[in-house]
Amino acid sequence: MAHVNDCVPGTKVKLLHAGVLRVVGKTGTIVELTRVRRPPATEVTDTVTVDVPGHGDVVVRPADLEVVSG
Numbered sequence: 001m002a003h004v005n006d007c008v009p010g011t012k013v014k015l016l017h018a019g020v021l022r023v024v025g026k027t028g029t030i031v032e033l034t035r036v037r038r039p040p041a042t043e044v045t046d047t048v049t050v051d052v053p054g055h056g057d058v059v060v061r062p063a064d065l066e067v068v069s070g
Contacts, residue, residue: 002065004046007033013050017064020055027068028052 002013011030015023032049048065050058 002048002062002067004033004035004062006067007046007048007062007065009033012068013048013065014068015050015052015058015060015064016066018058018060020058023052023055023058026052026055028058031057033062 001016007030009030009032012027013030014027015025018024028050030048031051034047034049035044036047037044046062047059048062050060050065052058
């Protein structure tokens with residue numbers, strides 16, 4: 001499990017959980033970290049976009065990642 005502070009673009013990560021079963025267990029590179037609060041009265045939602053070679057971009061939560069290297 002990665003913390004939102006570990007999710008820096010360019011960091012190599014391993015996907016622990018994802019909506020796409022083919023990418024679970026694969027490694028990729030973080031492309032983007034997004035923090036959204038909608039509507040304004042709710043808590044912040046963090047999502048991370050990971051580029052997985054041979055598959056493309058996958059959007060997951062920081063808790064669904066494991067940092068491989070910085």
